[in-house]
Amino acid sequence: MSSSFQAPKGVSEYVPPRADLFYAIREAFAEQARLAGYGYLELAVFEDTNLFRRGVGESTDVVSKEMYTFEDRGGRSLTLRPEFTATVLRSVLENNLHKTGALPVKVWTTGPAFRAERPQQGRYRQFYQLDLEAIGSEDPQVDAETIAIAANWYRSLGLSRVRLLLNSLGCKECRPAYRALLQDFLRGLDLDEATRARIEINPLRVLDDKRPQVRAQVQDAPLMADHLCPACKAHHDRVRELLADLGIGWEDDPRLVRGLDYYTRTTYEFDHPLLGAQSGIGGGGRYDGLSEDIGGPPLPGIGFGLGLDRTVLALEAEGAAFAPKPRCEAFGVALGEAAERRLFALVAELRRAGIAADMAFGGKKLKGAMKDADRSGARYAVILGERDIADGVAQVKDLAEGEQTAVPLTDLTSTLKERLSR
Numbered sequence: 001m002s003s004s005f006q007a008p009k010g011v012s013e014y015v016p017p018r019a020d021l022f023y024a025i026r027e028a029f030a031e032q033a034r035l036a037g038y039g040y041l042e043l044a045v046f047e048d049t050n051l052f053r054r055g056v057g058e059s060t061d062v063v064s065k066e067m068y069t070f071e072d073r074g075g076r077s078l079t080l081r082p083e084f085t086a087t088v089l090r091s092v093l094e095n096n097l098h099k100t101g102a103l104p105v106k107v108w109t110t111g112p113a114f115r116a117e118r119p120q121q122g123r124y125r126q127f128y129q130l131d132l133e134a135i136g137s138e139d140p141q142v143d144a145e146t147i148a149i150a151a152n153w154y155r156s157l158g159l160s161r162v163r164l165l166l167n168s169l170g171c172k173e174c175r176p177a178y179r180a181l182l183q184d185f186l187r188g189l190d191l192d193e194a195t196r197a198r199i200e201i202n203p204l205r206v207l208d209d210k211r212p213q214v215r216a217q218v219q220d221a222p223l224m225a226d227h228l229c230p231a232c233k234a235h236h237d238r239v240r241e242l243l244a245d246l247g248i249g250w251e252d253d254p255r256l257v258r259g260l261d262y263y264t265r266t267t268y269e270f271d272h273p274l275l276g277a278q279s280g281i282g283g284g285g286r287y288d289g290l291s292e293d294i295g296g297p298p299l300p301g302i303g304f305g306l307g308l309d310r311t312v313l314a315l316e317a318e319g320a321a322f323a324p325k326p327r328c329e330a331f332g333v334a335l336g337e338a339a340e341r342r343l344f345a346l347v348a349e350l351r352r353a354g355i356a357a358d359m360a361f362g363g364k365k366l367k368g369a370m371k372d373a374d375r376s377g378a379r380y381a382v383i384l385g386e387r388d389i390a391d392g393v394a395q396v397k398d399l400a401e402g403e404q405t406a407v408p409l410t411d412l413t414s415t416l417k418e419r420l421s422r
């Protein structure tokens with residue numbers, strides 16, 4: 001019987017064996033971030049609500065409809081982070097990382113984020129992201145570097161069907177004129193009232209509308225890509241050249257609009273074709289005005305958020321070969337009390353030598369203990385009886401092949417190490 005409680009609706013939780021995969025892909029990302037010189041941050045899970053209002057933008061669905069906002073006991077309005085970028089930038093500025101170190105400040109973080117969305121496969125109210133940001137440089141090489149980190153990570157997991165969709169959203173010089181042009185075009189269309197209201201607040205989002213009757217009408221809408229100022233065009237061209245140099249494939253998607261307001265210039269999404277409606281497995285871009293929006297100095301930035309939940313789903317959908325390190329490689333089975341005591345120490349010794357080892361507890365009989373050994377997923381059972389102790393050996397059984405050999409106790413660790421490395 002389970003308890004009377006269930007996790008709240010829409011919370012994505014991981015338990016073994018899936019949790020092992022979840023943890024391992026996060027570790028694999030930590031390695032990619034380290035190799036590219038990004039330092040780890042551990043950050044606030046809730047923030048002053050105004051940080052997201054000003055940072056992410058009032059007109060976004062995330063801020064207007066999806067935030068978990070509450071008042072604390074001191075009457076402050078706090079919000080569970082719906083994303084990381086505003087928090088990362090707030091922390092970088094608060095801790096003066098932009099003044100004490102070289103620019104760009106290169107950092108990454110991970111953990112849960114919260115959005116009150118309608119839950120479905122791949123869309124949760126508590127979900128997990130890997131977030132990486134480079135703050136303080138406009139150099140297009142930084143754009144390409146961050147994209148490459150994400151692409152390398154997907155590749156290291158064995159995902160082969162990830163698509164990169166790329167666009168530029170211009171800057172404060174060229175976007176206002178384009179926005180006005182787009183608004184003029186959209187006002188002339190036959191659209192419902194909610195969409196008409198959106199034209200005035202966030203016209204770029206209309207381009208992203210998935211409904212066929214809207215799509216057909218915006219077919220000929222003016223596109224930002226055709227109205228970039230010379231500096232933005234040069235930046236965008238350079239990013240694409242650098243991606244080509246790195247052998248990273250992409251598709252230009254001039255209709256790509258992201259759901260958060262802070263984006264400027266480079267914007268992109270990673271998409272997985274096997275995930276249906278929630279195919280966006282990661283996304284990012286530049287946010288050259290965000291620092292000023294939250295009261296900081298002018299400080300350009302770029303980064304991405306990768307969805308861990310959807311990446312797990314993509315790995316499962318592709319049947320990718322990536323496997324977490326085993327939780328148990330050798331499983332101890334003792335026959336009798338004296339053997340159990342000796343085995344307990346032997347298991348500890350194996351662990352010290354870097355072998356994942358476990359054993360049957362509670363004085364289990366041979367049959368039950370061997371069942372535990374099979375369930376553990378270990379490659380070897382290490383069986384120890386009174387006789388074996390007298391002979392100074394343990395029986396090492398290959399659980400897949402069934403063959404069993406006596407190994408001197410003094411050689412147990414080195415023998416297992418050698419066999420496990422085959």
Ligand code: HAM
Binds near residue numbers: 125128302310
């Ligand atoms: P985002 O596109 O809102 O960007 O989220 C990034 C990724 O988080 C998405 O591509 C998706 O995989 C995952 N995700 C978002 N919402 C959910 C959900 N409800 N359930 C499951 N997964 C979800 C950002 O959050 C930006 N802060 C990324 C960024 C960083 N831009 C610049 N720096």
